[in-house]
Amino acid sequence: MATAKEKELDKGQLAFRAEARLLQELGERLVAQPEVALVELIKNSYDADATECRVAFSADQKALCVCDDGHGMTKEEFESRWMTIATSKKAIDRTSRKYQRDLTGQKGIGRFAVRFLGTSLQVISVAEDAKRGCLTKLVADFDWQKIDENDSLVDTEVPYRLFKAGPDDKEGTTLRISGLRRGGEFASGPSFRSGVLKIVSPISGLDRGRFKRAKSRADRDPGFRVALPGEDxxxxxxxxxxxxxxxxxxxxxxxxxxxxxxxxxxxxxxxxxxxxxxxxxxxxxxxxxxxxxxxxxxxxxxxxxxxxxxxxxxxxxxxxxxxxxxxxxxxxxxxxxxxxxxxxxxxxxxxxxxxxxxxxxxxxxxxxxxxxxxxxxxxxxxxxxxxxxxxxxxxxxxxxxxxxxxxxPSTDRExxxxxxxxxxxxxxxxxxxxxxxxxxxxxxxxxxxxAAKQAAKQIKADFKAAIEFVQNVPTLSVAERSRLVKDYSTLSRRIEEVEEYDREARRKLEVMGSLGVVAGFLTHEASRIVTTVHDAVSLLTALSDTHQELQPHVEILTESYDALKAHLEYTKLFVDAAHSFKAVSFKCAPQVKRIAEKFGKFAHDHGVEIKIEISPDVQVPAMPITIYSGIILNLYTNALKAVIAAETPSYVAEICFRAWTAANQHVIEVLDTGVGIPENLASRIWDPLFTTTSRLNNPLGSGMGLGLSLVKQLVEQVRGKIALVEAPAPYSTCFRVSFPLSEKK
Structure with missing residues (x-):
């Protein structure tokens, strides 16, 4: 059987090879737009410490010339920089030679912009050559089509000539690009010139902070200007x-x-x-x-x-x-x-x-x-x-x-x-x-x-002037004068009352905002407390079987636990409603029944009858369920407080829920036979922190005046309306809430 060594036919080292077409690929893919390609050449001029870069097109728009007055390139610099792909020179030297400018080139591939712009290039660079002790002039010619035909990039040769510069030659580099792509029509429109200027000269007048172009200590940078075809x-x-x-x-x-x-x-x-x-x-x-x-x-x-x-x-x-x-x-x-x-x-x-x-x-x-x-x-x-x-x-x-x-920066310079x-x-x-x-x-x-304060101040001043004027009109009788003065004085006083009401309302709204944050935190913490109380009640209930003396305490604690749990669920509904935005449509009757059961035991223990007069087919329009539940639950607890507070011996304690669909609206009412709302307070019940239950003494507490204000916000959040309407007998109070069944066209 043959060994592995006997099977081996060859071994050694292989080098990467690249076709000359790589330059075409780089030119095509590293630059995306003509103005970006041109800006890459302008950046090279800036990095060469040029004070000016001039761009010109031939009359037939088939050739482009980019000329600068920078320090140019010697033959050795041209070979090590221009002719070396992806040179790291600029990565090492991050400031320019003369003016210490931050170098803009980063990958040594900006020169491929010329490959993107045209089919041939002539580079003419005049530079101070320390090695030769004179000013030299380098001329190199690139024929991209011939270069593309070579099998190997390594074998590609670019002809050049090196001269001793003449007396009229000035330091700098000129790039002459011919055979412009698409005939050079990209440069004929004003949008091209505008695009180049916007990149090269970002809006002057804006503060650059510490990113101002650097100035060297030895030579003050005279600045950099780009001259494009056309007048500024x-x-x-x-x-x-x-x-x-x-x-x-x-x-x-x-x-x-x-x-x-x-x-x-x-x-x-x-x-x-x-x-x-x-x-x-x-x-x-x-x-x-x-x-x-x-x-x-x-x-x-x-x-x-x-x-x-x-x-x-x-x-x-x-x-x-x-x-x-x-x-x-x-x-x-x-x-x-x-x-x-x-x-x-x-x-x-x-x-x-x-x-x-x-x-x-x-x-x-x-x-x-x-x-x-x-x-x-x-x-x-x-x-x-x-x-x-x-x-x-x-x-x-x-x-x-x-x-x-x-x-x-991304490779394509965009x-x-x-x-x-x-x-x-x-x-x-x-x-x-x-x-x-x-x-x-x-x-x-x-x-x-x-502006509102100034307007109110001006109105009060006008009323004061009007009063003074009326008092001095000789043609008015004493009675007419007294009546007008009284009317103007009353209007002025009412403006002051409105201003005070507005200040108080703003203060209360700020308090409500703070309470909303606190409510969210307390609800989270209270959930943990309720769980702990539940465990304690369970333990005491078990102990009371053998310790009869604990029975009364267990009953009190159980009742307190049930009340605390109900209050927590009540508060949680509002907190969840404020953060819930998933809208769904659902049946009304089952949801109202679940809400009524939240305080069902409490209502039963206090002799309050709950009626639900809602047909099974009544549908609630799409909205977050927590919002709907929060609205109905608040109206329900308010009704419970009002019913329990009524002390007339012969009256029937009753709360009724009604709902129906009519005129493209879903309507639900909560009615009760409680103490009612005095007519003079009916317009104030929607105000933040205003409460009509603070005077009542009942097991559900007095309330903080937040409920109806929040209810109104929640109703309006889902495009609904709420109103206190006249209650039919035997009820004393009726809140009616309506929601549109479809979006308005």
Missing amino acids: DSSTINVAEYVLENAWARLAIDLKNNALEYKVSFSQEDFEYQLQLDYPSAIAAGLHADIRFFPRRAGLFADKGVDGRTAYTWVKENSGVVVVDRGFRVKPYGDVDDDWLSLDRDSARHVRDWRTSIAEVAFPMSTRQKAEPALNPMLNLPANHQLIGAVFVRSASVQAVSSIEDII GFLRTQGFEQLTEIIRGGIEFLAHIDKQRQLEEQER
């Missing part, structure tokens, strides 16, 4: 500066060393709203953002030197929050239809909850704020067309990255990889915009309150 519109710059300076509000965001800070300021105000948070992140270099807010508010651009229509047109054309990495804008963030912060989507869907955990923790909304559109700041969330801003970052190099979760750092970037910026919406809504409500 200087008026655009003037409009930009004017509009940004007159924004309604400004949001500044800064993340440094895991410390996150938000600052919001408003036009012509010195005061800043600040929020500081600890925010451990994977973004090593941190970030800085400057975002301006332009809502359609009266007088925003009035009397400020530029026509408002011109200003709003500029806002529309430049709107969005863009991302700027090492001085250059990253596509597609902030482009038209690029809703990377989900602002437009949430506005269109009228989302009412904060999206970020930052907002949920730092400035949470109350249940009332979520429920009422006039109070909900999320419904005030700025949309993309109302914002102009930029987020400045310094992404990590793929070769020299310290953490794979940092912000890392966007970032979906790392933890990018997710945190999105969360931080979105959280800042939510903070802006929170503060803006808060200021709007404060302004509305100030």
